[in-house]
Amino acid sequence: MAMTSGSGxxxxxxxxxxxxxxxxxxxxxxxxxxxxxxxxxxxxLLITVISHAxxxxxxxxxxxxxxxxxxxxxxxxxxxxxxxxxxxxxREPHSLALRxxxxxxxxxxxxxxxxxxxxxxxLDYAIYLTKKNxxxxxxxxxxxxxxxxxxxxxxxxxxxxxxxxxxxxxRAAKQRRKGDRLVIACQEQTYWLVNRPPPGAPNxxxxxxxxxxxxxxxxxxxxxxxxxxxxxxxxxxxxxxxxSSICLEAYLKFSSQHSLHDPILSGCxxxxxxxxxxxxxxxxxxxxxxxxxxxxxxxxxxxxxELLDDPVGRTHFMDFLQTEFxxxxxxxxxACEELRFGGQAQIPDLVDAVYQQFLAPGAARWVNIxxxxxxxxxxxxxxxxxYVLDDAQLHIYxxxxxxxxxxxxxxxxxxxxxxxxxxxxxxxxxxxxxxxLIMRLLVPAGKIFARLAEPESSPPTRAFFRGTxxxxxxxxxxxxxxxxRPASFEITSTTGLFLAQK
Amino acid sequence: MASDGLHESETLAALRSEAESLKGKLEEERAKLHDxxxxxxxxxxxxxxxxxxxxxxxxxxHGNKVLCMDWCRDKRRIVSSSQDGKVIVWDSFTTNKEHAxxxxxxxxxxxxxxxxxCAIACGGLDNKCSVYPLTFDKNENMAxxxxxxxxxxxxxxxxxxxxxxxxxxxxxxxxxCALWDVESGQLLQSFHGHGADVLCLDLAPSETGNTFVSGGxxxxxxxxxxxxxxxxxxxxxxxxxxxxxRYYPSGDxxxxxxxxxTCRLYDLRADRExxxxxxxxxIFGASSVDFSxxxxxxxxxxxDYTINVWDVLKGxxxxxxxxxxxxxxxxxxxxxxxxxxxxxxxxxLRVWA
Numbered sequence: 001m002a003m004t005s006g007s008g009x010x011x012x013x014x015x016x017x018x019x020x021x022x023x024x025x026x027x028x029x030x031x032x033x034x035x036x037x038x039x040x041x042x043x044x045l046l047i048t049v050i051s052h053a054x055x056x057x058x059x060x061x062x063x064x065x066x067x068x069x070x071x072x073x074x075x076x077x078x079x080x081x082x083x084x085x086x087x088x089x090x091r092e093p094h095s096l097a098l099r100x101x102x103x104x105x106x107x108x109x110x111x112x113x114x115x116x117x118x119x120x121x122x123l124d125y126a127i128y129l130t131k132k133n134x135x136x137x138x139x140x141x142x143x144x145x146x147x148x149x150x151x152x153x154x155x156x157x158x159x160x161x162x163x164x165x166x167x168x169x170x171r172a173a174k175q176r177r178k179g180d181r182l183v184i185a186c187q188e189q190t191y192w193l194v195n196r197p198p199p200g201a202p203n204x205x206x207x208x209x210x211x212x213x214x215x216x217x218x219x220x221x222x223x224x225x226x227x228x229x230x231x232x233x234x235x236x237x238x239x240x241x242x243x244s245s246i247c248l249e250a251y252l253k254f255s256s257q258h259s260l261h262d263p264i265l266s267g268c269x270x271x272x273x274x275x276x277x278x279x280x281x282x283x284x285x286x287x288x289x290x291x292x293x294x295x296x297x298x299x300x301x302x303x304x305x306e307l308l309d310d311p312v313g314r315t316h317f318m319d320f321l322q323t324e325f326x327x328x329x330x331x332x333x334x335a336c337e338e339l340r341f342g343g344q345a346q347i348p349d350l351v352d353a354v355y356q357q358f359l360a361p362g363a364a365r366w367v368n369i370x371x372x373x374x375x376x377x378x379x380x381x382x383x384x385x386x387y388v389l390d391d392a393q394l395h396i397y398x399x400x401x402x403x404x405x406x407x408x409x410x411x412x413x414x415x416x417x418x419x420x421x422x423x424x425x426x427x428x429x430x431x432x433x434x435x436x437l438i439m440r441l442l443v444p445a446g447k448i449f450a451r452l453a454e455p456e457s458s459p460p461t462r463a464f465f466r467g468t469x470x471x472x473x474x475x476x477x478x479x480x481x482x483x484x485r486p487a488s489f490e491i492t493s494t495t496g497l498f499l500a501q502k
Numbered sequence: 503m504a505s506d507g508l509h510e511s512e513t514l515a516a517l518r519s520e521a522e523s524l525k526g527k528l529e530e531e532r533a534k535l536h537d538x539x540x541x542x543x544x545x546x547x548x549x550x551x552x553x554x555x556x557x558x559x560x561x562x563x564h565g566n567k568v569l570c571m572d573w574c575r576d577k578r579r580i581v582s583s584s585q586d587g588k589v590i591v592w593d594s595f596t597t598n599k600e601h602a603x604x605x606x607x608x609x610x611x612x613x614x615x616x617x618x619x620c621a622i623a624c625g626g627l628d629n630k631c632s633v634y635p636l637t638f639d640k641n642e643n644m645a646x647x648x649x650x651x652x653x654x655x656x657x658x659x660x661x662x663x664x665x666x667x668x669x670x671x672x673x674x675x676x677x678x679c680a681l682w683d684v685e686s687g688q689l690l691q692s693f694h695g696h697g698a699d700v701l702c703l704d705l706a707p708s709e710t711g712n713t714f715v716s717g718g719x720x721x722x723x724x725x726x727x728x729x730x731x732x733x734x735x736x737x738x739x740x741x742x743x744x745x746x747x748r749y750y751p752s753g754d755x756x757x758x759x760x761x762x763x764t765c766r767l768y769d770l771r772a773d774r775e776x777x778x779x780x781x782x783x784x785i786f787g788a789s790s791v792d793f794s795x796x797x798x799x800x801x802x803x804x805x806d807y808t809i810n811v812w813d814v815l816k817g818x819x820x821x822x823x824x825x826x827x828x829x830x831x832x833x834x835x836x837x838x839x840x841x842x843x844x845x846x847x848x849x850x851l852r853v854w855a
Contacts, residue, residue, distance in 0.1 A: 019742050019762055020805065023785040067783035073822055077783060080806055202828055209609050209627060209657055211719050211743065212675065212698045226517035228695065232733060233524035237531055242771040244536045247754065248543040251815060254752045255798045256547075262796035263840040264555070264855065273578075274558040274841045274855035279595065282577060285838065305709040340712075341666035344683035344690070386690075387729050397709070 018207075021084070021115035028086045031062060032107055038062045043090055043104040048179045050090060053106050056099040059087070075100050084114050084204050085194035088186050094141070095201065096193055106183065112191040114205070120195040123162070126151040128192055130166035143198050257302060261295055269293075270427035284424055287311050294421040301409050304401040316417060320408045321400075328365035329396050329404070332358045336393035340386055351384035359392070369395050525738075532774045540767070540777045544815035550798070553811065553821040558841065559853040561592055563599055568845035569626070570660075570832045574615045577838045581622045582851055583610035589624045591636065594843065594853050601636055603644045612660045616667040623651070623670055625658035631672050633684055652682045659701045664728075671714060671728075673700040679716050681728060693726050695733045702746045708753035715756050717744030723758050723768060737768045739775045746790040746833075750814075751797045757814075759788030765802050765812065779812045781819055790832050795839030803830030803844050809854070825852060 031038045031054075043053035056078070064074035078098040081087050082105070085096065090104045098105070110116075118124075129148045133140055140148060152159065173181050197203045260266050273279045284293060292312050300307040307313040314330075321327040335358065339350045358367045359377065369377070373395050380388040408414055566586035573580050578595040587608050591601040607628035614623045616633075625631035631652035634644050652658065656675035663670055664681075669690070673679045679693040679700055697720035706713045712728045723744055725735040742761035749756045755769045755776070763784050767777040779800065786806035793800055799820065800812040809823040809830055828847035835842040841855035 020786045023763065027785070063783070067781070069783050070822075072824065073783065076806070076808065076824065077785070080786075209611070209675075211701075212677075223514055223517055225697070226514070226521045229521040230517065230524055232695075232736065233521065233528050236528055236735070236773075237524070239773065241532065241535050241773045244769070244772050244774075244776065245538045245543070247769045247772040248538065248540050248776065250752070250754060251540070251750070251797065252543065252547060254750075255796050255815060258751070258796035259798060261839075262794050262798065263838065264794045264835075264842075265550075265796055265798055268840060272840050272855055273595065274853060279578075281840070282838075303709075305707075337665070341664055341669060343668040343685040344688055345685055390729070 018115065018117075021113075024081055024084060024086055025110075025113060025115060027063075028081065028107055030066075031059070045090060045104075045182065048182060050104075050106065050179055050183060053090060053104040055101070056103045056105060057101050059098065059105065060100045071100070083194075083202065085112065085190050086114070088190035090182075090186060094193075094198075096190065106186070108190055109187055112187055114194055118195075122151060122155060123158070125192065125196060126155060126159075126162045127165045127169065128188065130162055131170055134166060134170060141198065147196065261299060269424040276427065278427055280424070280427065284422070288315075291420060291422055292417075294418065294423050297414075297418050297421045300414075304405045307405065307408075316413065317405075317408055320411060320413050321404060323413075324404065324407070326404060328358065328367055329400055331365060332367045333393060333396050333400070336389045336396075339389060340393075342386075344386075347386055348384055351381060351388060354389065355381060367392075367396055368399075532772075535772065536774060540815065541817050544817070547815050549816065550813055550820050555811070555821065555823060555854045557825050557852045558855045559594055559597055561594060561597055561851040561853075562849070563590060563592075564588060564849045564851075566849060567828070567847040568831060568849060568851055569609065569611045570613045570624075571834060571843055571845045571851060572613055572615045572622075573834055573836050573843065574619045575617055575837055576619055577836050577840070579615070579619065580843055580851070581613050581615050581624075582832075582845055583613040583624050583626070584849070585609050589613055589622065589634075591622060592851075594851075601644055603634055603648075605632075609657070612658050612672075614661050614663055614670075616663050617665060618667050621667055623661050623663065625652065625661060625672070627657050629654045629656060629658060629674070629676075631658050631661045631670060631682070633670070649684070649687070651684050651687050652680060653687075654678070654680070656699070659699065660703045662703060662705055664705060671703060671705065673703045673716055675699040677718070679703060679714075679726065691728060691731045693731055693733070695724055695726075695736075696720050696722060701743060704747050704749050704756065706749055706753050707751065711753065715747045715749065717747040717758055717760075719743045721760075723747055723756070725770065735770060735773060737775060739766060740764070742787065745787060748792050751793055751795065757791050757793065757800055759791040759802050761787035761805075763787055763804075765791055765800060767800075767814065777814070777817055779810075779817060779819070781810075784810065786829075789830055790834075790844075792833055792835045792842060794835060794842075801833055801835065801842050803833040803846075805829040807846070807848075809833065809844055823854065826850070 030036065038054045038058050040052050040054060043050045059078045060071060060074045063069070063077055064071050067074070075098065078087070082096045082098040086108050087098065087105045088096065088108060090106055125147065129140065129144055129151065132144070133148065155162070173184065176184070194204060263272055268281055270280050271278055273281050285296065288311055296310065300310065300313045307317055318327055318330050321330055332354070335354045339347065339354065342350060357363055357365055359374070369392050373391050377389065377392045564582065564584040565588065566584045568582055568584050571580050571582040578593055579591060579600070580594050581589065581591045583589045585608055587605040587610055589603050589605060589610060590599055592599055605624060605626070605628065607626055610624050610626040612625050612631065616622065621633055621635045623631055623633045630650055633649045633651050635647050637644065637647070651670055652661070652672045654672065654674035654676050658672055658674055660673040661670055668684050670682045670684055671679065672682065677696045677698060677700060680689055681691040682688065683690055693716070696716065696718040698718055700716050700718040703714055703716040706715070713725055713734065714728060715723055715725045717723045721738055721740045721742060721744060723737045724733045726732065727734050740758065740760040740762055744758050744760045746759040747756055754771060755767055757765055757767050759765045763786060764778050764780040765788050766775050766779070768774065769776045779802070784804065786804050788802045788804050791800060791802045793814070798814055800814050801809060802812065803809050807826045807829055810819050811821040811823065812818070813820050826844065826846040826848050830844050830846050832845040833842060841853050843851055843853045845851045
């Protein structure tokens with residue numbers, strides 16, 4: 001089936017880089033390996049026999065074995081291969097989906113492979129539709145009819161050529177064996193399903209806005225460009241590097257230190273809001289909450305940055321600094337941050353304010369910077385810019401980090417904060433609570449209710465017991481002022497979820 | 503004169519070969535300090551158990567491909583942008599739409615939430631980055647207060663606020679990144695060095711940091727000093743476009759996702775690639791990556807409609823998540839790490855936990 005030389009897509013060459021296509025082709029080629037590939041069989045279709053057919057189920061099994069993946073993943077991958085036109089169903093393919101059963105498929109001929117990126121021109125499509133029209137005596141699919149009519153209008157002037165080509169190709173096809181004819185028709189149909197997907201089907205060829213590539217489009221490969229690269233490489237050669245073993249150890253340390261603080265990894269208390277629809281977790285971890293959780297206070301000890309990043313932590317650190325008469329350091333650091341990330345127009349005023357308050361001789365909150373840095377800073381203040389306080393800020397930051405911060409962690413204040421911090425109670429799943437709530441409203445007798453209120457066999461490690469030995473659980477859903485006292489047990493009114501722990 | 507032209511092309515060729523040979527020397531230097539693989543070091547670490555994550559919320563409302571999303575610092579609101587120019591702000595916990603604006607261009611490939619939660623930024627084929635203040639006044643038209651901040655000469659691929667609402671960092675198809683003052687629209691710094699379109703960027707969480715990393719169609723990931731505009735480190739090991747870059751939570755490393763179907767981890771102190779996350783059955787490009795809070799997990803969205811979850815230390819895949827019906831174009835973990843959100847060309851966003 002010859003392709004007419006297409007008009008090509010406007011804007012030139014097809015995008016050279018579609019690595020997934022060549023990878024798919026490698027998979028498809030190995031699927032057709034006579035020894036290691038998918039089992040080939042001859043498929044009977046009505047009165048013809050098609051050779052080299054495979055079943056969807058065999059394809060899925062082969063992929064699962066070859067890549068050591070689950071059947072679900074193998075089916076997903078096989079389906080993508082079909083959607084991209086590398087596999088086609090033999091029985092009247094209207095959609096390119098892979099079925100994991102006895103449905104017969106065949107591998108697309110390389111001539112039609114998606115990676116060849118034929119321009120799939122209008123002329124070719126017109127010829128194809130015309131052929132189909134003639135063969136099926138006008139019974140085209142809805143969207144095909146639309147395209148046919150559109151094309152007929154658009155390239156009306158060459159329509160004679162179209163019809164002639166179509167008739168010629170049909171005539172040539174009739175001279176082939178029925179089996180071959182059927183296969184060729186399927187191959188062509190698959191090609192067009194990929195290049196002209198029916199409405200509702202995904203367009204696998206769509207790539208989004210065109211991207212430039214290295215070979216010359218947007219940035220000039222000029223001598224300046226190379227000079228910069230050379231300059232960069234020279235500098236990089238001179239840089240100090242750290243041994244891999246040290247760097248990689250750091251990941252292990254970081255990850256293990258933070259693993260209990262990672263909600264996706266370790267869960268979170270009382271519960272993950274997205275899973276239980278209960279947003280208590282956010283309430284108790286609000287930015288400026290009165291009593292932070294234990295995990296949160298523990299994090300302040302991980303690094304100075306963690307302490308500063310937390311508004312509650314920073315406030316307590318400021319209080320601590322006040323006891324040491326060095327609170328101006330933190331205030332200065334905050335003022336510098338405001339300058340660094342502030343609006344351009346505010347720079348002169350901010351710099352002046354910082355100078356007056358922290359750096360000027362006799363300033364109200366004078367910060368103790370070494371003389372060299374102070375000199376450099378004051379010099380720079382003549383031409384204030386956003387980074388003019390960087391050196392001073394770094395100096396003060398390091399001072400706090402190396403000096404005040406370790407003392408803070410050892411202080412009674414911090415220890416006290418750790419002690420007062422709360423550990424939230426694990427909330428049970430919403431469904432159970434809802435049931436409990438409903439039963440409570442409907443069934444005044446305590447006995448049935450008591451049975452329902454028994455915890456599930458798995459987790460709750462933090463229920464607390466009252467008198468009768470039947471565990472009750474504090475829950476945000478049972479929030480009521482009344483205390484309900486059925487015969488066998490009691491539920492306390494819930495004013496909060498928390499169990500303070502020493 | 504003809505001889506001048508010849509001289510010039512010789513010089514260009516000479517420069518190119520010198521650049522190449524220096525790059526080779528650089529690789530040799532980097533290799534000298536590489537005394538152990540991450541996988542070996544991670545043998546001491548316990549393997550992760552069975553991993554179950556499900557879609558907990560599905561956000562429907564975009565009429566076309568979702569291209570980008572970002573979380574608000576309040577841990578529940580998100581902004582998302584799509585191909586048809588719509589930018590929507592959702593409370594993803596309740597799935598309610600809170601704001602919507604239609605941009606005058608299609609393919610809004612970048613959007614970002616301001617740290618204060620009071621504004622959003624977005625841009626795409628209009629080559630600009632615009633900031634919209636979020637107002638709760640029902641009568642006010644969001645589009646009326648729009649502020650045009652960044653101007654590039656090609657599409658905007660990524661944008662991010664720095665630590666405040668007053669500065670925006672942008673990446674563009676014109677091969678550059680740029681830092682802008684929001685109030686005045688003034689260009690504060692521009693970053694040249696990529697050899698092709700820049701597709702992504704991420705700001706470093708480091709303590710004294712003033713750096714960010716960018717990835718582009720030239721297969722390079724480059725680390726920049728925001729103050730000087732200089733590239734301080736570059737990594738070129740990917741085999742195709744780098745679609746996404748994200749810092750490891752400690753700031754000592756960053757991960758990248760590329761069209762070559764791999765994700766890679768680059769260490770900044772060792773100055774080299776230290777891990778590759780790939781599998782033979784993963785054929786399609788990774789479009790977006792993000793770390794869980796502890797950095798132990800790497801979530802990556804792919805163009806084959808799936809999300810793969812990687813064990814960062816052991817280098818193996820922990821889980822594969824199905825659900826989207828077209829390519830996953832964007833993925834971010836929520837600020838408190840309780841969930842992550844993925845956006846797809848199937849017009850929806852999903853929150854997973």
